[in-house]
Amino acid sequence: MSPKTLTTIKKRDGSIVAFDKDRIIRAIFKAADSLSAFGEKEAKRLSEIVVEILKKTHVTVPEVEQIQDVIEQCLMAAGYYDVAKAFILYRKNREQRREERKSLGIDDALELPINSLRALKARHLRKDASGNPIENPTQLFERVSSSIADVDKRYGLSKKEIVNNAEGFFELMAKRKFIPGGSYLRNAGFGGPLSNCHVLPIEDSIESIYESIKQSAIITQRAGGGVGYNFSRIRPAGDFVESSGGLSTGPISFMHVIDASNQVIGMGGHRKAASMAVLNANHPDILDFIHAKRGGKNLTTFNVSVGATDTFMKAVQKGSDFDLINPRTGAKVHTLNAEGIFDIMTSLAWDNGDPGMLFLDNTNKTNPLPGLGPLESTNICGEQWLHPFDVCNLGSINLAVLVKDGKIDYKELERITILASRFMDNGVDLSEYPVEKITEMAKGNRRIGLGIMGFADMLIQLGIPYNTPKALKTAEEVMKFVNDTAFNASAELAKEKGVFPHYDLSIYKKMKVKMRNAARTSIAPTGSISMVANASSGIEPIFAVAFRKNVVDAKGVFYVNQYFEDMAKKNGFYNDEVLGEVSKHGSLQNNKEIPEKIQKLFVTAHEISPAFHVKMQAAFQKHTDNAISKTINMPNSATIDDVKEVYMLSWKLGCKGVTIYRDGSRDMQVLSSGSGSSGEDTQMIQSKVNLTPLGKREYSLDN
Structure with a gap:
């Protein structure tokens, strides 16, 4: 009697699916490749033996566990004991992951x-x-992709084209090649805002x-994403107020009002509210502003x-005096030494990370909409410079999945960039906006902020250390390619x-170039969406090989770098020690124990x-339309002079802003290295609001 033909197998959930020999080949090859034991040719040979053994059993429809048992036996019989051990560990890890799921x-x-699932469940x-949860990841990505693709009905695309686009959008998200901002994941298909960045005017x-x-309260409650303001038009504290005959309380007093509002109104129940405050260096209240967050x-x-303008930065270099101007009258109020102002700024930034700096002239040299006036403020993380009432939606390409055979897959990067550009442009139309003037600006400018994440992961796969000239060259090449492709x-x-x-x-009218979007690229911090993509954040290096990330809940999520694990094996x-x-x-x-x-x-x-x-920030900025959210991480041992050097170098190299963080200088931080104890020693910053659903609230009359 000839051996039977295998056509189906039984999965762990009891479902019957078609038999696929390639899955056996991949399982064997993955175990062997982790030890560099043998290649795909040998994996195919061994898979044939596995299949023949299965055919000779009396089981008509083998179960997954039975197939894996035969693979183990086959590897051991062939003398591949270490590979068999690796496969056993693989099975054990898979079982643990299934239990976690x-x-x-x-x-x-x-x-x-599993970390992608945790982030999706907690946030999206x-x-x-x-x-x-009332939906699973597949349903979420289908909801988002179909609603975004359907926008093109308004532009006359055929049903087939729309279906093809929807399938393309789904594939980008499901395979973690591109993940849009969190507002897309939460709201697309249900109605609501899809934008992440806002700037509002503050007049005198x-x-x-x-x-x-x-x-701001409406935006915070309905849209989230935070709001940026430049307070420089408000008259200084102590200035005369003709309508009341009294004196002004100055811009910082109104920052406290917004701060109180932020603490009351959560971002749609998803995140704490947050704002960006900017005050120009020549405002009479600049010293009070610099000290505002002290402690x-x-x-x-x-x-x-x-x-900061170029005039201010040059005055710092020269150690010369700098005039403080009353914005109400345009008159000089006082003169201070610019270097002295800079010294205070940098010493306080050394102490707790604030204030950062925004370089106004560096930014406005590339302002794509000079007809709307100068750019004066950014969103809360600094990657989006916006005019008053302007807005931008964000999304990021995951570079970590674009390394093939030790090289960057530029053909696939081009395809993703083109498809993601359409996705985000459609998002401008689909999004609902909380304020009418924001609607006008959003659709008038059609800004999109296409960025990247997983850059550090890409470098590791390419064998390029982050802190090398080759990494800088790679940064420029990759971002130029993304920027040029998004432009086209x-x-x-x-x-x-x-x-x-x-x-x-x-600027495009003078260039005689037709353009759909006023700006196209921007590099966001990608906090939660990098967790969804299971990738390193934005353009940041890895924070640690093992670390706890506190953007899902108070305990955080513990990570061990997957590329290190693979390389160690x-x-x-790869051992416990x-x-x-x-x-x-x-x-x-x-x-x-680890090679240099x-x-x-x-x-x-x-x-x-x-x-x-x-x-590295400057390398990416050369080929980014808007700006970049990057933290200049500094060790606890860094000095105030180190901070000065960073701020001055950022301006000289053409960065549009700079933010530093000296390790341990705050009681709270988003990332903490090492395993810690159980997470109680770390806290969240600008993370998910911990609200108890009404149906689960507990009541007690006990004190």
Whole structure:
């Protein structure tokens, strides 16, 4: 009797699916490749033996576990004992992951990484009134992709074209090649805002100030994403107020009003509210502004940055005096030494990270809409410079999945960039906006902020240490390619759908280039969406080889770098002792068990010089339309002079802003290296609001 033919297998959930020999080949090859034991040819040979053994059994429909048992036996019979052990560990890890998935209560047909599932459940999956998920990742990505693709019905695309686009959008998200901002994941298909970035005007009148405060509350409650303001038009404290005969309380007093509002109104129940405050260096209240967050107890919902012109920075270099100007009258109020102002700024930034700096002239040299006036403020993280009432939606390409055979897959990067550009342009139309003037600006400018994440992961796969000239060269090449491709994609969309309405106010009219979007690229911090993508954040280096990330809940999520694990297994130093040391310190440096080449490859944020951090930001800025959110991480041992060097170098190299953080200078931080104890020692910053659903609230009359 001839052996039977295998046509189906039984999965663990009891479902019957078609038999696929390629899955056996991949399982064997993955175990072997982790040890560099043999290649795909041998994996195919062994898979044939596995199949023949299965055919000779009396089981008509083999189960997954039975197939895996035969694979183990086959590997051992062939003398591949280490590979068999690796396969057994692989099975054990898979079983642990299945149990973790089961505990999350999410149907995960896409087999996403467990940390991706945690982030999706905590932040993005739709929930019922009791806080339980009512959709799974597949349904989420289908909801987003179909609603975004349907926008093109307005532009006359055929049903087939729309379906094809929807399938393309779904594939980008499901395979973690591109993830849009969190507002897309939460709201697309249900209605609501899809934008992440806002800037509101603050004029020198009580009516304007409180109108902006009201609009800010509406944006915060409905849209999230935070709001940026430049307070430089408000008259200084102590200035005369003719209408009342009294004296002005100055801009900082109104920052406190917004701060109180932020603390009351959560971002749609998803995040705490946050704002960016900018005050130009020539404002008479600049010293009070610089000191406003001293001690870290006040204005806790604000990031603060000093708006600096080239005139101010050159005065700092020369150590010359600098005039403070009353914005109400235009008259000089006082003169201070510019270097003295700079010294105070940098010493306070050294102490707790604030204030940062925004370089006004560097920014306005590339302002795409000069007809709308100068750019004066950014969103809360600094990557989006916006005019008053302007807005931008964000999304990021995951570079970590674009390394093929040790090289960057530029063909695939081009395809993703083009498709993501259409996705985000459609988002401008689909989004609802909380304030009418924002609607006008959003659709008038059609800004999109396409960025990247997973850059550090890409470098590791390419074998390029982050703190090397080759990494800087790679940064420029990759971002130029993305920026140029997005430019061309926007030009094609303009042919198809028309230019943005404020085109005549833009630089593109003089260039005689039709453009769909006033700006196209921007690099965001990608906090939660990098977790969804299971990628390193933005353009940042890895924070640590093992670390806890506190953007999901108070305990945080513990990570061990997946590329390090793979490399440790391949190079024979994957053991409990090495992992214990790495988990304890978060670093590979000075670990005698680990080859020096690998130590250099896995260099962490605090092991990179602050100046090199700035150089990397500047390399990306050369080919980014808007700006970049990047933290210049500094070790606890960094000095105030180090901070001065970073701020000055950032301006000289053409960065549009700079933010530093000296390790341990705040009681709270988003990332902490090492395993810690159980997470109680760390806290969240600008993370998810911990609200108890009404149906689960507990009541007690006990004190």
